Amino acid sequence: MSKVIAVFNQKGGVGKTTTNVNLSASIGKMGKKTLVLDLDPQGNTTSGYGIDKNTVESTIYEVILDNLSIREAIISTEFENIDIIPSATELAGAEIELTSMKDREYILKNALAEIRNEYDYIFIDCPPSLGMLTINCLTAVDSVLIPIQCEYYALEGVSQLMETIKLVKSRLNPKIDIQGVVLSMFDGRANLSIQVVEEVKKYFKGSVYTTLIPRNVRLAEAPSHGKPVIYYDTRCKGSVAYLELAEEFIDLEEDVI
Ligand code: ADP
Ligand code: MG
Numbered sequence: 001m002s003k004v005i006a007v008f009n010q011k012g013g014v015g016k017t018t019t020n021v022n023l024s025a026s027i028g029k030m031g032k033k034t035l036v037l038d039l040d041p042q043g044n045t046t047s048g049y050g051i052d053k054n055t056v057e058s059t060i061y062e063v064i065l066d067n068l069s070i071r072e073a074i075i076s077t078e079f080e081n082i083d084i085i086p087s088a089t090e091l092a093g094a095e096i097e098l099t100s101m102k103d104r105e106y107i108l109k110n111a112l113a114e115i116r117n118e119y120d121y122i123f124i125d126c127p128p129s130l131g132m133l134t135i136n137c138l139t140a141v142d143s144v145l146i147p148i149q150c151e152y153y154a155l156e157g158v159s160q161l162m163e164t165i166k167l168v169k170s171r172l173n174p175k176i177d178i179q180g181v182v183l184s185m186f187d188g189r190a191n192l193s194i195q196v197v198e199e200v201k202k203y204f205k206g207s208v209y210t211t212l213i214p215r216n217v218r219l220a221e222a223p224s225h226g227k228p229v230i231y232y233d234t235r236c237k238g239s240v241a242y243l244e245l246a247e248e249f250i251d252l253e254e255d256v257i
Contacts, residue, residue, distance in 0.1 A: 003253070004122040006141040006181050010164070011157045012128040014149040015184030018219055020125040021048040022238070023145075023182075025228030026246035028081035032120035035074070038087035039133050041094075045125040046086040049077055050226025059088035063098055063111050064136070070111045079231060084117075091133065098132040105132075105172050109140035109161060130164060132218075138168040143179035149201055150186045150193040150212075155203060178207050180252070182245065186212040212246040214238065 012174040028034040043053040062068035084235040187193045216238035222229040
């Protein structure tokens, strides 16, 4: 059984892309066949995996807008068990183009149906806006993984985010669920970080992962080397944390704890 997961939070800069790249790479490393789909026109997940979105032949844009078979947009990578579907800058225009299309909310879901059983996990990096791409994404997924930054106003926008998920659940995707909440950029020396963890746990009850992702400069550096952090500096705190998160994620998924 495959599972399709959106890494989603309407707020920018909270660690969506960092989590998408590094959690997927860690899950791949643990032997799970994983597809990473970059739906953000900025393409940071694509470049984070060392792929230049300006030179790739086919992207998710052609799949959504030109009816290209999704299989043709898949790129296999040098990283264990990781395939990518890259983003394209033109994707920003897709928001408008999609509006006039038939069954416009279901285009990504229908495209993914062709390949989803070939993977254990499919991770989608969402754009921060709430446009047609995000709606397509939320319609296509089984669950949503929410990164929250350990910062002031961490919970700002979260009620809107929950409303969005509720709306999608009632109108487009009844099975959508919360996969889990990841606390990112945690600083164990800062009272604020510790306070945010408590607040977020109170709000999301049992849905928050025990693993905390620390603030770690290696995580910020790795994308410029085109590698997930575990292939850039295996032993840094960021690598250890994302591997631990992957383990927790899989254990919960496979119900072994
Ligand atoms: P989003 O996709 O939500 O906009 P990003 O994952 O791109 O957020 O993260 C925003 C910025 O913070 C990026 O420059 C990224 O490298 C940096 N960053 C993310 N997580 C961490 C972390 N745990 N430690 C240090 N820097 C981080
Ligand atoms: Mg991003």
